[in-house]
Amino acid sequence: MKLLQDRIRQDGEALSSHVLKVDSFLNHQVDSALTMAIGQAFAAEFGAERVTKVLTIEASGIHFALATAVALGVPFIYAKKKKAITLTEDLYSVPVHSFTRGETFNVSVSKRYLSATDRVLIVDDFLATGDALLGLREIVTQSGAHLVGLGAVVEKSFQEGRSKLEATGVRIHSLARIKSMSPDHIEFIEETAA
Ligand code: G4P
Numbered sequence: 001m002k003l004l005q006d007r008i009r010q011d012g013e014a015l016s017s018h019v020l021k022v023d024s025f026l027n028h029q030v031d032s033a034l035t036m037a038i039g040q041a042f043a044a045e046f047g048a049e050r051v052t053k054v055l056t057i058e059a060s061g062i063h064f065a066l067a068t069a070v071a072l073g074v075p076f077i078y079a080k081k082k083k084a085i086t087l088t089e090d091l092y093s094v095p096v097h098s099f100t101r102g103e104t105f106n107v108s109v110s111k112r113y114l115s116a117t118d119r120v121l122i123v124d125d126f127l128a129t130g131d132a133l134l135g136l137r138e139i140v141t142q143s144g145a146h147l148v149g150l151g152a153v154v155e156k157s158f159q160e161g162r163s164k165l166e167a168t169g170v171r172i173h174s175l176a177r178i179k180s181m182s183p184d185h186i187e188f189i190e191e192t193a194a
């Protein structure tokens, strides 16, 4: 997605070779028109798949899931992230370790909102180590729903997330794929269609 790549070049800040700060337009202050265009791009990619629910994880995936769900005309669900939960029979739940925070969270979704008849599209802001997204995939598996695909706004292709997710067979579509970066340069994997 050229619009997004151009914006990352202009306003993204590579704090190091591994951490990209996008607080001014994606992650803290949010460019609402860009966010809606991101939702339309995911809907165009996966629109033929008869998606019934879009699934993300709180917090920074929520607005992208909303934009995608509006474009597809379906509800979205955001998985909740808690330090500890009492396991109950009402929840699909999976532990996810966050390297950025050095903590393990329980990620959960109510069983009322996902079931075997659903066709789920997962959407998130970053595809990095893949651990959060593998957790979401596990929740879809627990529910018996069909996982249609995974849409990532920004993929850091030099981290292992893409290959870990690909190994599960899921279709992945990332709107900006970063090959490498440093504080003064961001290199993308080839630009395809707009
Ligand atoms: P993932 O690849 O499945 O997203 O999992 P990973 O464990 O690698 O990412 C952990 C969290 O850090 C995720 O947020 C992810 O969006 C965020 N993240 C990873 N790399 C970057 C980066 O370069 N820049 C920024 N700004 N964020 C990054 P999260 O756990 O979903 O938390 P939240 O921020 O949404 O609350």
Ligand code: NA
Pocket (backbone or CB within 6 Å): 057, 058, 059, 060, 061, 124, 125, 126
């Ligand atoms: Na996220």
Ligand code: NA
Pocket (backbone or CB within 6 Å): 060, 061, 125, 126
């Ligand atoms: Na995040």
